[in-house]
C-alpha cells in the first residue's frame with residue numbers, strides 16, 4: 285500500500301468518523317426537545333395532581349368572627365361560591381363538614397345578616413350564595429371561611445373574588461389530624 289492509499293484511507297476514516305459524530309449529535313439535538321417535552325408533561329401532570337390535593341392555605345381569622353352563625357345557604361344575591369371539601373391525604377371528598385362564612389354586606393360592614401353555617405353534602409360539595417363583598421378598610425373583596433370536622437385540622441381561610449365576579453369555585457382541602465402537610 286503506497287503512501288497515497290494510506291492517506292486516502294485515513295481521510296476516509298476521518299470523514300466517516302465525522303459523519304458518525306454528526307449524526308449522533310443531530311439525533312441528540314432532535315431528541316432533546318422531545319425528551320424535555322416529555323419531562324415537562326410529566327411534571328405538569330404531577331403538579332396538577334398535587335394542586336388538587338394541596339391543603340388550602342390558611343388565612344387570618346380577623347376580628348369579626350362570631351361563632352354559631354345561623355344555618356342557611358344564602359345571605360344575599362350577587363355571588364355564588366361553591367366547591368368540594370377534600371382530604372389532603374388522598375383527595376377524597378369529606379361529607380358533613382361544618383362550614384362557616386362571614387363577609388361584609390353591600391354596605392361594607394359585618395353584621396348578623398351576613399353570616400352563615402352550612403354543611404358539605406354526601407359528595408363533599410357545598411354552595412353558598414351572598415352579595416358580592418365590597419372592599420373595605422384597604423382590604424380586597426373577600427369572604428371568610430372556617431371549616432371544622434372530626435379527624436381533620438380546622439381550616440380558617442379567605443376567598444378573594446375578582447371585581448365583577450358573580451360565581452367562584454373554591455375547593456377546601458383539609459389536613460388529617462395525624463399528618464404534617466406543607467403548604468408550598
Ligand SMILES: [Fe+2]
Pocket residue numbers: 346348426428
Ligand atoms: Fe374581613
